[in-house]
Each structure stands twice: as C-alpha cells, then as structure tokens.
Amino acid sequence: MGPPPSPWKGGAGDAWSLAEGWVFLNPGSFGLRLRSVQAHRQKLLEQMEAQPVAFLERVAPSLHEDAVATLSGFIGADAAGIGFVSNATEGVAAVLSSLGLSPGDTVLLGDQAYGAVVAACNWVTRGGVRRVPVSAPVARASDITDAWTAALRDRPTLAIVDHVTSGTAIVQPARDIAQACRAAGVPVLVDGAHAPGMIELEVDEVGADWYAGNLHKWVGAPSGAGFLWTAPPHRDTTRPVALSHDVADGYQAAFRWQGTRDVTPWLTVPHAIGEVRDRWGWPELRAWQRAMATWAGAYAAAELGTCTADASGGAMTAAMTSVALPDSASSAFEDRFALRDAIAARHRVEVAIDELCGRWWMRMSFGGWNTPEDVYAAVAAMQSCLARPDAVAAPV
Numbered sequence: 001m002g003p004p005p006s007p008w009k010g011g012a013g014d015a016w017s018l019a020e021g022w023v024f025l026n027p028g029s030f031g032l033r034l035r036s037v038q039a040h041r042q043k044l045l046e047q048m049e050a051q052p053v054a055f056l057e058r059v060a061p062s063l064h065e066d067a068v069a070t071l072s073g074f075i076g077a078d079a080a081g082i083g084f085v086s087n088a089t090e091g092v093a094a095v096l097s098s099l100g101l102s103p104g105d106t107v108l109l110g111d112q113a114y115g116a117v118v119a120a121c122n123w124v125t126r127g128g129v130r131r132v133p134v135s136a137p138v139a140r141a142s143d144i145t146d147a148w149t150a151a152l153r154d155r156p157t158l159a160i161v162d163h164v165t166s167g168t169a170i171v172q173p174a175r176d177i178a179q180a181c182r183a184a185g186v187p188v189l190v191d192g193a194h195a196p197g198m199i200e201l202e203v204d205e206v207g208a209d210w211y212a213g214n215l216h217k218w219v220g221a222p223s224g225a226g227f228l229w230t231a232p233p234h235r236d237t238t239r240p241v242a243l244s245h246d247v248a249d250g251y252q253a254a255f256r257w258q259g260t261r262d263v264t265p266w267l268t269v270p271h272a273i274g275e276v277r278d279r280w281g282w283p284e285l286r287a288w289q290r291a292m293a294t295w296a297g298a299y300a301a302a303e304l305g306t307c308t309a310d311a312s313g314g315a316m317t318a319a320m321t322s323v324a325l326p327d328s329a330s331s332a333f334e335d336r337f338a339l340r341d342a343i344a345a346r347h348r349v350e351v352a353i354d355e356l357c358g359r360w361w362m363r364m365s366f367g368g369w370n371t372p373e374d375v376y377a378a379v380a381a382m383q384s385c386l387a388r389p390d391a392v393a394a395p396v
C-alpha cells in the first residue's frame with residue numbers, strides 16, 4: 001500500500017505556524033495553530049489589553065455565548081452542559097474535586113491511560129487507582145470493552161476512559177464502555193483530550209456522565225482552550241476548579257467566570273472550527289489524516305520489524321499511529337525522552353516516544369502540513385539513532 005495522495009492542491013504547509021526545517025509529526029502533544037487562528041487570537045488579546053473592563057464585561061460575554069453554541073454543534077453536545085476550561089487536565093480536576101474524591105475512594109483507569117490523569121487520581125484518593133488490563137497491540141475493540149466490563153465488577157467510585165489513548169493512539173469504544181459503566185452503576189468520565197477534531201464526535205451519544213476535551217490539539221484553537229461537558233443529573237453539583245462569584249448560580253454561570261484570566265483561547269474556538277471547515281472541510285481533513293496514519297504505521301512497522309498498537313488493520317486508528325520499537329531502543333537510551341531528543345537534535349524530526357505495556361512506542365501524528373516524505377524521514381531518523389545511539393548532536 002502506498003501513501004495516500006494529498007488532497008490539498010498546491011500544498012497546505014504554509015497555513016500553519018510551524019518553524020521551517022522541522023519534520024513535525026507530533027501535533028498530538030500540544031497541537032499546532034493555523035496562522036490565521038493565531039492572528040485572530042492576537043487581535044482579541046490586543047482588544048482585551050487595550051480596555052480590559054470593556055472587553056471582559058461587555059464584549060466577551062456575547063463572544064463566549066457564540067463560542068459555546070459553535071462548540072455545541074461541532075462536538076454534538078447540548079450547550080447547557082458545556083463549560084470552558086483551560087485543558088483536559090483542568091476538566092478532569094473539576095470532576096475529581098466536584099465529586100469530593102478522597103482517600104478510600106477508587107478510580108478505574110485503563111492501563112494505557114494518560115500519566116497525568118493517573119497521577120491526579122492517585123493523589124486525591126491517596127493510591128486508590130485501579131487499572132483495566134488492556135494490552136497493546138490490540139486487535140478488537142470488543143477486547144477493550146470486555147476487559148472494562150470485567151474490571152467494573154469491583155465497583156470503583158469513578159471510571160475514567162480515554163476516548164483516544166495518548167501513547168498507543170487507539171480510538172477506544174467509549175460508548176460501549178460508558179454503557180458498561182452505566183450497567184455497573186459506576187459514574188464515568190470520558191477523557192477526550194484527543195477526540196475533538198480528530199474523530200467525528202457526538203458527545204451526547206457517548207452516554208458519559210462527564211466528557212472532558214481539548215481544543216488546542218486537533219481543533220487548532222490556541223493553548224488554553226478545553227471544555228468539560230456534564231450530563232444533566234450532575235450539573236447542579238459539578239463546578240470548575242476555580243470557584244468565583246457565580247458559583248451558586250448554576251453550571252454555566254460558574255464556568256463562565258472563573259476569575260480574571262485570558263479568555264481569548266475560548267473566544268477563538270469558532271474561528272478555529274470555521275477556518276478548517278472553510279479551507280479544507282473537517283470530514284476531508286479527518287479522512288486524510290486517518291489514511292496517512294494507517295499507511296505510516298504499516299510502513300514504519302515493516303521497516304522497523306515490529307507492529308502497530310492497533311492490530312486491527314486500522315479500525316481503531318484516526319490521526320495518530322503508534323509503532324512498537326525494537327527492544328534495542330530501551331537498552332541503548334537512558335530513557336524514552338533521551339531517544340526523542342536525540343532524534344530531534346540530530347535529524348530535526350519531532351515524534352513522541354512512549355513507554356507502555358512493557359515496551360517503547362514511536363507515535364506519529366498527522367496534520368495538514370505533513371507529507372509522506374516526513375514519514376520516510378522519521379523512520380530513517382529512528383533507524384539511524386538506533387544504529388548509532390552514541391552519536392552526538394547539539395540540543396535543539
């Protein structure tokens with residue numbers, strides 16, 4: 001199978017704010033912004049700083065309302081349940097604090113759950129994290145649901161399910177797992193840090209109690225744009241981490257004002273959604289990212305003599321792919337970050353390296369600026385670093 005042809009006539013690379021000279025295969029970590037989105041945000045920022053009272057008290061409220069309405073349509077979530085937060089981390093923290101989790105409570109998370117979320121849950125429960133054994137490679141979505149169904153029998157206080165896993169880049173059957181949680185009587189928070197923009201999302205249909213998401217990763221909004229959606233039964237008791245004037249005035253009011261802060265990332269969300277829609281189309285961008293990730297995973301796995309975390313042939317892949325690294329990787333480098341930084345320093349290639357299920361993985365994630373040459377360069381860079389782990393290059 002060859003790489004998918006680029007649907008962008010004349011290339012799309014210049015539209016993004018990427019520095020020249022990089023093979024950038026890691027928007028999965030912190031996203032990447034369109035230049036026009038950055039410019040729009042900058043204009044709002046200047047307006048805010050030019051007359052903060054006028055902006056925050058008289059201009060921002062209607063822009064905020066517009067941002068919630070646009071996001072509601074984009075992610076398929078009813079607007080009354082949407083509260084903006086800075087990022088998925090803050091959305092998860094809002095649920096943990098609203099539930100008042102404390103020592104003695106337990107939180108069930110997948111084996112591949114994001115480390116920061118695991119750490120936060122372990123902190124509030126003082127070691128109450130329980131894990132669902134889901135190993136990678138994984139061949140069937142139903143294997144993941146079955147593992148969750150079995151683990152739920154221990155009746156944790158809360159379940160947190162990644163919609164798309166970070167390190168292994170697996171699109172998980174969040175809806176089926178949420179259903180299993182409901183059947184077990186366990187409240188469920190879906191951690192959708194990667195899902196908005198990457199997959200076609202219908203939050204209302206997932207059937208979770210809470211859904212936390214990022215808009216800076218795959219929607220291309222500025223850093224600082226995330227949301228927490230809450231199902232109707234929990235809206236009276238779920239609040240943001242920062243409690244302010246309107247905390248007692250309902251869910252939306254409590255999220256609307258969380259103290260003085262830079263609200264421009266939230267207000268830029270309609271622009272970010274509209275830019276991709278008008279330039280390329282969301283379904284088209286998603287389809288191309290998925291085709292690239294599926295092809296790149298198969299290519300890299302063949303070249304490295306390993307496998308992809310998604311062993312279904314691509315049914316659980318969207319815009320990212322994780323490829324197992326040969327065992328020599330972990331013996332040649334002090335830790336995974338040393339390997340990541342060596343590839344960046346020597347080859348100016350940015351990929352993510354993760355350690356999960358007892359091995360190291362190279363995750364490549366794709367945006368509209370990427371080309372098949374980026375994948376060839378990344379695989380060649382990895383092969384070169386593994387062959388000569390001691391070669392030195394200046395840090396980048």
Ligand SMILES: Cc1ncc(COP(=O)(O)O)c(C=O)c1O
Pocket residue numbers: 028029087088089090113114116117162164165166191193194214
């Ligand atoms: C599954 C998952 N949850 C949570 C996060 C945290 O996201 P943020 O740092 O934007 O809060 C990430 C970040 O990559 C993630 O992949």
